[in-house]
Structures are given as structure tokens and as C-alpha cells.
Amino acid sequence: MAGLPDPISQPLALIDALFDASNAAQGPPGAEWGEREHFIRTLGLEDEQNYAKIPCLNDQNLVENLPPFSLVRYRALVQDVFEPEIYISCLEEHDEGMPAEPKPPRLVTTKYRESVEPAPGREFRETSDNALSQRGACYCVPMPGESAWAREAAARWGTTAKTPQPAKSAATSLTPAPSKKRAQPDEDVEMDDGIPGGVQCARAFRRGRTNASQSASTTVSGAPNADEFGLNLPLPWEERRGIGASTACIVKLYDNDAEALRLSDTVEIVGILCINPEMANLEPSQGEGLWNDARQPSTALVPRLHAITVRKLPFFHPLVPFTPDWLTEARLAAAYQANLAAPGALAAARTAAVAQLKRQLGGDTLAAEYLLMLLVSRSFSKIGDKALGTWSLNLSRWPQGLEVKNLSQAASELVPRAVHLSLNGPALNQQRWKPTKDFHANRLVSGQLQLAPGSLLVLDETELAEGQVSAQGVKALGAISTLVTDRILACDFAAFDAKVPLELSCLLVSKGKSIVKGVEAVLPMQPQATPPAAAAHATPPEPAAMDAARLLLGLVTRQPKAMNIPDAVAERVSADFSSIRTALEVPSDLCHTWMALARALCLTYGENELTAERWQLVADMERERLRRCQEMGMLLQ
Numbered sequence: 001m002a003g004l005p006d007p008i009s010q011p012l013a014l015i016d017a018l019f020d021a022s023n024a025a026q027g028p029p030g031a032e033w034g035e036r037e038h039f040i041r042t043l044g045l046e047d048e049q050n051y052a053k054i055p056c057l058n059d060q061n062l063v064e065n066l067p068p069f070s071l072v073r074y075r076a077l078v079q080d081v082f083e084p085e086i087y088i089s090c091l092e093e094h095d096e097g098m099p100a101e102p103k104p105p106r107l108v109t110t111k112y113r114e115s116v117e118p119a120p121g122r123e124f125r126e127t128s129d130n131a132l133s134q135r136g137a138c139y140c141v142p143m144p145g146e147s148a149w150a151r152e153a154a155a156r157w158g159t160t161a162k163t164p165q166p167a168k169s170a171a172t173s174l175t176p177a178p179s180k181k182r183a184q185p186d187e188d189v190e191m192d193d194g195i196p197g198g199v200q201c202a203r204a205f206r207r208g209r210t211n212a213s214q215s216a217s218t219t220v221s222g223a224p225n226a227d228e229f230g231l232n233l234p235l236p237w238e239e240r241r242g243i244g245a246s247t248a249c250i251v252k253l254y255d256n257d258a259e260a261l262r263l264s265d266t267v268e269i270v271g272i273l274c275i276n277p278e279m280a281n282l283e284p285s286q287g288e289g290l291w292n293d294a295r296q297p298s299t300a301l302v303p304r305l306h307a308i309t310v311r312k313l314p315f316f317h318p319l320v321p322f323t324p325d326w327l328t329e330a331r332l333a334a335a336y337q338a339n340l341a342a343p344g345a346l347a348a349a350r351t352a353a354v355a356q357l358k359r360q361l362g363g364d365t366l367a368a369e370y371l372l373m374l375l376v377s378r379s380f381s382k383i384g385d386k387a388l389g390t391w392s393l394n395l396s397r398w399p400q401g402l403e404v405k406n407l408s409q410a411a412s413e414l415v416p417r418a419v420h421l422s423l424n425g426p427a428l429n430q431q432r433w434k435p436t437k438d439f440h441a442n443r444l445v446s447g448q449l450q451l452a453p454g455s456l457l458v459l460d461e462t463e464l465a466e467g468q469v470s471a472q473g474v475k476a477l478g479a480i481s482t483l484v485t486d487r488i489l490a491c492d493f494a495a496f497d498a499k500v501p502l503e504l505s506c507l508l509v510s511k512g513k514s515i516v517k518g519v520e521a522v523l524p525m526q527p528q529a530t531p532p533a534a535a536a537h538a539t540p541p542e543p544a545a546m547d548a549a550r551l552l553l554g555l556v557t558r559q560p561k562a563m564n565i566p567d568a569v570a571e572r573v574s575a576d577f578s579s580i581r582t583a584l585e586v587p588s589d590l591c592h593t594w595m596a597l598a599r600a601l602c603l604t605y606g607e608n609e610l611t612a613e614r615w616q617l618v619a620d621m622e623r624e625r626l627r628r629c630q631e632m633g634m635l636l637q
Contacts, residue, residue, distance in 0.1 A: 007042050008054060011071040011272050011308070012113060014038075019109045028090070028107060031133060032255055039071075039308050045270075048326045051311070052158045054270055058142060059155040063247055063303065068275045069113075074249055074305055075154070075316065076140035077452045078265040079232060079435075080444040082250075082295065083137075084258065090131035091116070091124040111254065112306040114274045114299070136253035138261050139443075140269070140305075142245055143316065143417055143452040144234045149550070150416035151245060153318040229441065231302070234450040235419065241301070249305045250297075257310045263444075263500045264489060266452045268311040268321075274304040295442055315378065315454035317416055317554040327558055336606070339551055346606050349552045352545035353414055353604075359538040360407040362399055362527025366624055370523055371395075373600035374505050375415055375456065376553055379487070380560040380599075389560060391520035391596045392484050392506040396513065397632060399527045404460040404509045414549055415505075417455035421448060423480070423508075423515070424463045428473035433480065436492040444491065449483055453503050454557070459484075461510035477515065484508070485518040513634065520593045524628040556603040563599045564609040572612065573598075576619050584626055584635060594622065 005013035015035050022033035044050040055066055056073040066072055093106045099121065108124070110116050111133075118124050231239050231248040240246040251269055253260065261267060276299050311323050320327060320335065340346045350372075358368040370393055379387040398404065405420050412418035421427070434447040451457060459480065469477070479490045489502040508514045514522075541549070565573075577591050598610050598618045607614070629635045 007039055008071045009067070011039075012069055015112055016109065019107075023107055029109075031089070036255070036308055039270075045309065048311075048322045051268070051270070051321075054158075056154070056158045057247060057249070057273065057303075057305075058151070058245055059158055061243065063243075063275070066273060068273060070273055071270065071308070072273045072305070073158070074140070074251075074269045074271070075143065075313070076249065076251075076267060076269065077143050077234075077450075078138050078261050078263055078267065079141045079234070079248075079446055079450065080139040081136075081261065081263055082139065084134050085137050085252070086132060086134055088126065088131055089133035090127050092127050093118050093122045094125055096121055096123045112252075112272050112308070114276060114304055134258065136258035136261070138251050138253070139232065139248065139302075140251050140267070141231065141233050141248045141446070142238075143266060143455075144238065145412075145417040145419035145451060145455055146245070147412040147416055147418060149413065150318045153550075154321065157318065157321060229297070229443070232443070232446050234446040234448055247303065249303050252304060252306045253310065254307065257307060260310060260312075263491070263498075264450065264453065264502050266313050266316045266454075268313055269305055269307045270309045270311075271305040271307040274306060275299045315557060316452065317454075317557070319551050319554045320558055324559065329559065332555060332558060335551075336555055340548065340555075340606065345548065346552065348545055349548035350604055352541035353549040353553070355538070355541050356410055356413060356546065356549070357407075359540065360402065360410040361395075362402055362525065363529045363538070364525055364527050366621060367395055367523055367525055369601075369621060370521065370625070371411065371507065372604055373597055374507060375411070376556050376603045377505065377596060377600045378454070378557050378560040379503055380562055385486075386592065387487055387503070388562075388592070389596050389599060390487060390503060391593050392508065394508040394510060394514045394516075394519040394522045395525055396510050396522055396634060397524040397526075398462050398509050398511050399525055401530070402527070404458065404462055407509070408456075408458040408460075411456055411458070411507075413546060414553060415456050416554075417452055418458065419448075419451060419455060420458045420460060422463060423459045423461045425465065425467040425469055425473065428476045429470045431476070433476040434490050434492050434497075437494065439494070447479075449479060449489060451502070451504060454505070456505045456507065457483075459506070459508045459516070461508060461514060464510070464515065481516050481518070484516050520589075521597070521625070522629055522634050523625050524632045524634060526628065552604075552606070556606065561608075563602055566609070566611075569610050569612055569615055573615060576615075580623070580626070584630065586626070586635070594618065597622070 004017055005011075007014050018035050018038055019029060019033055022029040040046065043053065051073060054071060054073045056075070057063065057066060058073075058075050060066060087110065089109065089111055091108050091110060093108050095102050103122075107127070108116060108118075116124075230236075231241065231246070233239050233246070233248065238246055249269075251261075251271065313321065313323060322331075340349060353372050353375075354365070354368045357371050358365060361367045361371070374391070374393045377390055379389045381388045408418055408420035432445065432447045433449050435450050436445045436447065437443075438445050449457075475492070482488050482490050483502065483504065484506045487501060487503045489500040490497040491500060506519075508516055508519060573594070577594065580586060581588070581590070598615060601618055602608065602610055602614055605614070626635065
């Protein structure tokens with residue numbers, strides 16, 4: 001089709017043109033009319049490199065830098081999943097009154113938008129078949145704890161995108177007209193005898209959800225309006241309204257994507273950005289409006305994003321921003337050859353990573369090696385409920401003078417997301433740790449454990465002291481333990497906890513025994529220099545070496561799979577484990593941890609096979625770790 005509008009600057013005009021063409025050729029279109037395929041084909045999105053050509057909301061200093069109703073990308077964590085929406089997907093545009101030159105009725109789609117305007121002198125009427133459709137809706141937030149270098153790397157990837165200029169569709173204007181009430185496809189209005197039965201059912205269904213929400217929370221006297229509710233980010237200190245990197249969106253999902261997203265998925269949405277200041281409602285609401293306001297904040301506060309395509313990006317890394325299906329072994333090998341295949345390049349990257357961590361660990365090389373292995377560990381399979389490949393680390397006997405926050409910052413220079421949380425009595429009692437369902441607002445209130453998969457979570461117990469822990473604090477500690485040991489995020493739904501799988505790299509730092517039981521690897525610290533002398537005298541790695549280290553960690557965590565273990569090495573592992581277990585009475589589960597450690601160590605060397613040499617390194621490190629534990633009386637923790 002020649003002369004179609006531009007898909008980035010005029011996506012709604014393009015959708016309308018495709019809709020009109022399908023209607024003219026085949027009659028009223030169904031739920032789809034090839035619009036998604038057209039965007040993919042026109043923008044070349046079969047090659048995921050071309051996603052960089054689409055402007056990204058996360059990369060903007062101000063949200064206003066992107067024109068409303070343009071096509072944008074948005075990387076996000078699914079923070080809440082709303083109930084499906086029933087909406088009227090088509091309207092008929094008719095002449096108002098009896099014009100001298102009447103025009104025939106025209107079918108208009110309401111898909112991918114919050115509202116639609118009739119042409120001058122025209123009005124909308126509902127179609128004879130009501131044209132009811134259903135779409136998904138979810139609340140998305142930027143990935144918590146994103147490192148500065150990761151944001152910069154993601155923005156560099158998108159530098160090929162050109163910011164589009166605002167444009168109006170010739171067919172359907174989306175600029176609000178103050179003098180005329182706009183038609184909102186998902187608008188709630190009172191039922192009337194003149195409204196067709198199907199539409200009545202849809203609207204009654206929507207009001208029924210409101211009433212049910214209120215009756216479930218009769219003890220709650222009030223609820224905040226949307227502005228007071230805030231952006232509901234898991235880490236409240238990251239809220240900076242109007243900044244692209246801090247923008248939450250309500251994402252509307254269509255067709256096969258309508259039910260595709262789950263809580264705590266990490267995704268990239270390509271969709272139509274809907275920001276309409278006239279739809280703002282920042283005044284405190286009463287009665288039914290409480291529910292509507294909490295679930296329907298102003299688009300100026302929380303933009304709407306109507307999804308054209310959805311990419312799931314598990315364990316997102318900005319240096320390899322592709323889906324697992326597209327990032328084949330051949331493409332991974334090509335990236336490795338281009339960046340790390342030169343003699344000594346991989347060894348230099350690994351050395352830089354160890355040095356970066358060692359500076360904030362008092363010069364403890366063993367602790368730096370274990371932390372590096374933690375950063376590359378991912379589950380690749382399960383035996384029953386036991387995940388293979390993942391483990392948690394407790395650095396105990398934390399030395400006086402070292403700051404855990406500095407260690408978290410050092411690690412954040414290697415991984416794209418790192419979060420430092422203090423674990424003490426007041427924090428357990430007062431802070432929001434687990435997501436909690438607010439039945440009055442019908443929203444899932446975020447908690448600071450609701451992080452993106454693959455993030456580094458540093459739990460700082462060094463300020464823990466004796467004191468009273470409230471019932472709320474006990475629940476918080478239980479949620480932390482479940483996350484660390486079972487890789488499950490517990491969401492509080494009052495009568496029960498909803499369990500959401502969530503795999504993080506969990507590091508616990510404590511002076512004595514961690515209060516979280518069941519940590520797979522406990523390593524008492526033995527600093528080699530008096531803190532903070534180790535950090536002060538250590539030379540930081542060169543920027544190029546740090547870039548290579550980041551890429552190394554990104555590449556080896558893309559396609560998690562079991563490592564190859566030759567029979568001879570397997571026999572040696574079995575013999576070493578039997579010997580250690582007899583001598584030190586370690587638990588049998590330690591064998592799973594050894595296999596996870598061996599796999600992680602191989603990955604840090606860019607290898608996928610456990611050789612006798614690599615196993616000897618693992619065995620030596622484990623013997624030293626267990627010796628330290630035995631000296632400190634922590635062997636059976």
C-alpha cells in the first residue's frame with residue numbers, strides 16, 4: 001500500500017488506514033487486520049537489532065521529549081496485573097443532524113487508544129453488533145536498581161532512533177476538543193434503556209468489579225487518590241516524576257498478548273504512547289471514584305502504552321538486549337569472537353572483575369572469587385522443587401571499617417541492577433518488604449523485594465542488634481527467607497500469600513551468623529589489609545577492562561544450560577565430596593552447591609566443560625571456605 005503514514009510518528013493514522021483498507025476489501029475486520037504484522041515488516045523487527053530505531057521512553061530526560069501518540073519502546077518490570085478490560089472496539093461515525101451533503105456512515109476502530117474524536121460535523125454511534133472486545137492491562141515500572149552504566153549502555157544502543165515530530169491523523173484526530181465530549185472506548189457510564197444489551201452487560205461487569213472491591217474492604221475508611229498513591233515503585237527513593245527512567249506506565253495488551261504477561265516479568269513493550277492532560281483527575285475522589293482513581297490515574301502521571309509488540313527479556317542485560325529465541329548460539333559466538341577472542345582479552349576481563357570486587361572486600365581474594373561466581377550463576381533446570389545452578393552467599397565476620405554499601409556500589413559497576421537493603425529491626429518493622437494487595441484500591445502495593453529477575457540483592461545485616469520485632473517484622477523476615485532460599489516472591493493477599501517465582505543473586509553480609517537460615521554458602525571474611533586501606537591503595541580497573549568484564553558477565557548468563565562433565569572428572573568430584581563429608585560432616589546438599597560453583601567458575605573463564613584443572617580450583621576454594629567456617633564455628637550453618 002503506497003502513501004501510508006509513518007509507523008513511528010503516526011502509528012494511529014497508520015492503524016486507521018490499515019483498518020479502512022481491510023474494511024473496504026473484506027468488510028468489517030475482525031479483532032486483527034494485519035496491523036501488527038505490518039509494523040513488524042515495515043520496521044524490520046524480525047531482526048531485533050532494529051528495535052534500536054524506535055525511541056525509548058526509559059532513555060528520555062523528560063517524558064515530554066517524546067510526542068504523544070507516537071510509537072515508543074519501554075523496558076519495564078510487570079509490577080501488577082489488572083483484570084481484563086471489556087471495551088467497545090468499533091464505532092460508526094454518522095452525520096450530525098441532516099446536512100445538505102450527507103456522507104455515508106464510516107466504521108472507526110477504537111483499538112490502541114484511550115479515546116477517539118469524530119470528524120467535524122459527525123458523531124459516533126454504537127454498531128449493531130456492539131463490537132465488544134477484551135484486552136489485558138498491567139502496571140509496569142522501570143526495572144528497580146538499574147546501574148548508571150546500564151542506563152547509559154541502553155541509551156547508546158538506541159542512538160540510531162530519531163525522535164518523531166507530533167502529527168495528526170487525517171482520518172481520526174486524537175487532539176482533545178474542549179467543546180465536545182470525546183468517546184472513550186472503555187468509559188463507564190450509567191446504563192440506559194436505549195443502550196444495547198451487550199454494552200449493558202459489559203458496563204455492568206465493570207461496575208460489578210468496583211462494588212466487589214468496596215465490599216471486600218468495608219473496614220477501610222478511605223483511600224488515596226492516584227496522585228497521593230504515587231508511582232508505586234518497588235524502591236520509593238527512585239521516584240522522580242516526569243523523568244523517563246522513573247516513569248511508570250499502564251500497558252494495554254491486545255490479541256495473543258492480552259494474557260501473556262505475569263507478575264515480575266521483565267519486558268520491552270513497543271506501543272503507542274498516550275498522554276492526554278485533559279484526562280487528568282488529581283482531585284481526591286469519593287465513593288465509587290476511589291476505585292476508579294487508583295486504577296485510572298492521570299495519563300500525565302502514569303502514561304498509557306497500547307502495545308503493538310511485546311518482547312520478554314528475562315535477566316535483561318543492556319549489552320545484549322535481545323530475547324533468548326533471537327540470541328542464538330551462533331550470535332553469542334559471534335559477539336564473543338568480536339570482543340573477547342583476542343589473546344588475553346577474556347583473562348583481562350576476569351581479572352578486572354575480581355579486582356573491582358576485591359577493593360571493597362579488604363583484599364580478600366577468596367571472597368571476591370565467590371562473589372564473582374554468584375554474579376554469573378543462573379538456574380538451568382530443576383529436580384523437583386530444587387533449582388539447579390543457583391545459590392546464595394553469606395559473607396560473615398564482616399570487618400569493622402568496611403562499608404557494605406560500597407561493596408554493593410562496586411558490584412553495580414559490573415551488573416546492570418544491584419540493590420542494597422539494610423536488614424535491621426526498625427527496617428523489618430516499618431518498611432514495605434513484600435508486595436501487598438490493597439483491596440480497597442484494587443492495587444498491588446509494591447514492596448522492596450519486588451525486583452527484576454537477575455538483579456543482585458545485597459542484604460546488609462551489619463547494623464542488626466537485639467530488639468523487638470513486630471508481627472509485621474516477622475512476616476517481612478519470612479518473605480526475605482523465602483526469596484533467598486526458595487527463589488519465591490511472597491505477595492500478601494491477606495488470607496494467603498501468592499507465590500511468584502523470582503530468581504535473584506542474593507548476597508547476605510553479616511558480622512556473625514545470618515538471621516536467614518538455609519544460605520547455601522557461608523564464607524567468613526579474612527581481609528588482607530586493614531580497612532579501608534585496601535580500597536584506598538588498590539588501583540581501580542581501567543574503563544576498557546570494566547567494559548569487557550560487563551560484557552563477559554552478560555554473555556555467559558544469556559543461555560543457561562548444564563555444563564559438560566567428563567566421566568573421569570565426575571568420579572573425582574564424587575571422591576572429593578565423600579572425603580570432605582566424612583572429615584567435616586557437611587550436609588548432602590553441599591554437593592548441589594559444589595556443582596553450581598563449578599559451573600559458575602567455568603563460566604567466568606568462558607568455558608562450558610568442567611576440566612580437572614577447574615575442578616581442582618573449586619575444590620581448593622571450598623576447602624579454604626570450610627576451614628574458615630570450622631574455625632569460626634559456622635560449619636553446619
